[in-house]
Amino acid sequence: MIRFLKYTWFQVGSFGLLLALVPLVVTNRYYLNVMIFIGIHTLLVVGLNLLMGYAGQISLGHAAFFGLGAYTSGVLTATYKLSPWPAMVIAVVLTVAVALLVGVPALKLTGYYLAMATLGFGIIVYICFKELVWLTGGPSGLVGIPKLSIGTVVLDEPRTYYYLVWAITLGAIVLSLNIVDSRVGRALRAIHDSEPAARASGIYTARLKIWVFVVSAIYASVAGSLYAHFITFISPSSFDFMFSIKLVTMVVVGGMASIWGAVFGAATLTVLPEVLAVFHDFDIVIFGLILMVVMIFMPQGLTRGALDLWEKYRLQRDVAGGSLSGG
Amino acid sequence: MMVEEMNAPLLKADNLSKSFGGIHAVRQVSFEVPTGQIKGIIGPNGAGKTTLFNLITGFYAADAGAIYFNGRTLDGLVPHQVAERGVARTFQNVELFDRMTVLENVMVGRHPKSRAGFISAAFRLSHARREENNIINKATEILNFIGLSERAASPSTSLPFGLQRVLEIGRALATDPLLLLLDEPASGLNAGETRELGRLICRIRDSGITVVLVEHDMSLTMEVCDQILVMDYGRTLAEGSPRDIQQDPEVIAAYLGDEPLA
């Protein structure tokens, strides 16, 4: 176990170091902005992956929690002049309340029925963003959201914001890695593999599903707040059904039940539309095509195959080395 | 272990009934399982044996009747609560956690005996780390007991079928049960593996755990069980020692008649 811990820390450490070095090399604002979006999407996808990849529960409405975070932060700071950090906390509290309200009845459902319930929830929230004009600014959006600041330092440069976003995202990654490799994480995976056996082993599956739903909603809410303070203008179209689908796709492309896969999936699907933009109106055709092809031929995601090979190799090496004693 | 109660049975089923639509899967079944014994339940396909397990473990709610375990009723409890009370079970169609290693499968069984939640796991608080170590130690101990420690790090799916059944028993043992319900643990096993399993079941009983064994394999039941309950069409057909059961004409007609003793 000690060895495994070190191993995780090594992964996180080297990834963090790499991220820290990026702004020293990349000074182009556009690229930094893309990197910030990757960070925000990674935060979302790591959370959603806990729900989908580990616990095996689908959500087609996660854009709603992202939007709740963004709009709560946006409205409280732009309209009511609250300072951003407390606003972010209020956003999380509100998101938790909504997640409980929806999660308690929805997570009694499975498969397509759960997919439909979360889809319906996501669209209702989206319509609220659009129609509660007095609160949200309606379809034309909410303007004047302030930049974040730490103490007296305003994070208005892409580079400083980059560090903030990635520090938070990396923190979230560490927390997720810890959760996954724990009593709770095993219980989540148990639900996915066999719910009857999980229940017979003393796992209160109904409650655990709700908790992981709430945790993933918290991740999404924080990502939403970071997003709002980054672009300082939000409109409902960023939180629509297609965005929920995009998040699910990021999880699946990265490979379910893999935290690093989630990072990869988020990066790929954030960069892809940017690359495809050179095709102008062609881009969504190609995007659709890629979604289909990847899912038809690699339903386990792009990284899963490679990871499987690596796991196999590692196991063989461990067996050969006789290091089975664990902790 | 528990302080031995006088002669109160560990498990007591009282007039249990359960039907699905028109099918009376279990009708008015009553029986007792004394502490420290191995109780066998046999009966032809569809006799209601698995349904009985599902009633005891809270997967189904009984239509009528009651179940008492360790002096308290199990009425209204859901599966994880039954597990917390000390009833563990295996499934007729092996239900392992396929994406976990052998060790992890057993570690899941420690769930009801540990506490760490999301927060203490996420921040690796010291009590969670200590608890995790205890879980690993206990799981390793159980793997030793069931003879699977060599395979601790293998994916559970890589085990041969017979060992998957053994692993499932290990996971159940990890909950520190007072009562262990085994649903056809020998099905799909060859003669050697079945004998091995019989020895394991006796060792489990010797460690103080009461066992209920649903089984088709007569040789195993006759050999290890102290008492046998015979079910047919949801009803109790006979109850008694293996020897009595073997000689019961009704049992021979209903059950052994079409599946002769090997």
Added chain:
Amino acid sequence: MDLSSQILQYVISGITNGAIYAVIALGFTIIYNSTEVINFAQGEFVMLGGMAVIALDGNGHLPLGFSFLLAVLAVTLVGIALERFTIRPAKSSNPIALIIITVGASIFLRGLAMMFWGKDSLGLRAFTGSSPIHFGGATLIPQSLWVLGVTVVVMAALQFFYKHTITGKAMRACAFNRRAAGLVGIGVNRMVMVSFALSAAIGAAAGIVIVPITLCGYDVGIMLGLKGFCAAVLGGLGSSPGSILGGFLLGVLEALGAGLISSGFKDAIAFFVLLLVLFLRPSGLLGSKEVKRF
């Protein structure tokens, strides 16, 4: 207008929209019953039907009836291609993968439509006349009658197909028990393809009759598809009578809600109903009691 004629007016427009939802819901049901796939590209069939008929009608001087048939045929081919090139090669039966595949297909078709026909909403002349019919203080445009008429024809034709043709009977067998159907020699793959063809054809027909009322753009498919989907769940996923009932009910509820409560939240009503049904009675109004577990 007084309240009662106002309500009558809402009900009329609700029934018109509801007919379209019912047909889309039927499309979902046909495919779901033969494959257990929820086809998120269903709405695109409706959009393609509408766009195709506009293109055909605008280009030549074809009779409208001929354009109608040609458009339905074209979309049917799209449906067959969708099955052949996406659903069949995807051996996976994992709902998540299938959802993403059909969503990918829907994005793809939408993108193609945008490239061909641009981003503007286009209209089509009414099938017959446009002078409204008055009754009971409400008005009814002739095209609404066309919508209802075509819906009834579609339903009758489906009914006939299922009850009286060999292929239709075979499809019902597949829906009932796929494995058993395969064992008695029914070509399950072909049935799946037929279900996509049928579902595309009726979706296209719905798209065509509604264009003169609502206009059509490359992006109308998503919302229509999702509403049809709500209707299917409301009626009971997998039940054809349920789909029809769900469609009309949803159309009327939506029109009443939009008229009496708030038009901005019109779209939310369908999804609110969806949640209520899922939380209170997941099997829907006419579905079998037992919710299928996946």
